[in-house]
Amino acid sequence: MKNTGTLKVTTPSDREIVLTRVFDAPRRLVWDAFTKPELLKRWFGPRGWSLVVCEVELKVGGGFRFVLRGPDGRDMGMRGVYREIVPPDRSVHMESFDDFPGESEVTTVLVEQGGKTTFTATVLYPSQEVRDAVIKSGMEHGAAECYDKLAELLASGP
Amino acid sequence: MKHSDRLNATFAALADPTRRAILARLAAGEASVMELARPFAMSQPAISKHLRVLERAGLISRGRDAQRRPRKIEARPLAEANQWLERYRQIWEGNFQRLDALLEELKADEKQRKSPKR
Numbered sequence: 407m408k409n410t411g412t413l414k415v416t417t418p419s420d421r422e423i424v425l426t427r428v429f430d431a432p433r434r435l436v437w438d439a440f441t442k443p444e445l446l447k448r449w450f451g452p453r454g455w456s457l458v459v460c461e462v463e464l465k466v467g468g469g470f471r472f473v474l475r476g477p478d479g480r481d482m483g484m485r486g487v488y489r490e491i492v493p494p495d496r497s498v499h500m501e502s503f504d505d506f507p508g509e510s511e512v513t514t515v516l517v518e519q520g521g522k523t524t525f526t527a528t529v530l531y532p533s534q535e536v537r538d539a540v541i542k543s544g545m546e547h548g549a550a551e552c553y554d555k556l557a558e559l560l561a562s563g564p
Numbered sequence: 565m566k567h568s569d570r571l572n573a574t575f576a577a578l579a580d581p582t583r584r585a586i587l588a589r590l591a592a593g594e595a596s597v598m599e600l601a602r603p604f605a606m607s608q609p610a611i612s613k614h615l616r617v618l619e620r621a622g623l624i625s626r627g628r629d630a631q632r633r634p635r636k637i638e639a640r641p642l643a644e645a646n647q648w649l650e651r652y653r654q655i656w657e658g659n660f661q662r663l664d665a666l667l668e669e670l671k672a673d674e675k676q677r678k679s680p681k682r
Binding site: 412413414415417418419420423425429430431435436438439445448450451452453464476 | 575576649657660662674
């Protein structure tokens with residue numbers, strides 16, 4: 407299995423998180439993998455979780471509905487509404503989780519070069535509370551300390 | 565401060581490019597307010613304001629020397645912010661590795677369709 411890039415996560419402002427990743431495939435295929443339910447079901451979700459509900463109405467004003475089922479049988483639902491769709495290179499959608507308050511705006515951009523696709527997703531959180539909720543859920547899982555990320559955080563600007 | 569509040573304060577403090585530059589400078593060793601102000605086209609009061617934000621977030625503290633009042637970097641809040649980002653990164657990286665495999669399959673399917681067996 408080819409692993410073209412490792413994911414980069416940066417925080418350019420206090421309300422944003424930006425994910426950047428290179429995929430070894432033309433962006434048409436990456437776009438499909440992000441928008442077609444039969445393909446999403448095969449990769450989307452944390453390890454050990456499966457996408458038991460995956461409905462996508464790919465048009466402006468249309469929405470999606472995902473339910474992820476965890477290894478312990480717990481369900482986590484999320485939904486979204488598309489605001490902008492420019493296949494195969496750009497989409498903007500509003501996203502919310504059933505268990506968290508508020509909506510975040512997600513802008514996805516795919517840029518193809520030499521058969522490889524650079525994926526950039528910018529998640530803009532609406533408020534401190536939502537950010538809190540997201541951060542809390544992340545902290546519950548704990549994590550290995552990683553001081554290397556310090557340099558990346560500091561180097562993410564100006 | 566609660567853990568999540570502290571993380572918020574850390575990320576908010578890191579959101580400003582001047583404050584990130586100050587931290588990068590302090591990562592190389594402690595420095596006085598005057599030394600910190602020098603590379604920036606900013607007044608000392610303006611720098612002091614940024615330093616107060618960093619101090620409130622626990623990202624820097626004051627050194628022992630009472631005269632120079634040097635500021636120094638505090639590793640812990642940054643480590644916590646890193647830890648959260650790293651956890652977030654790991655979850656998505658796991659997803660994307662599965663996506664890598666799927667994309668390889670899609671590419672192979674396409675190739676086969678373009679050159680059907682005779």
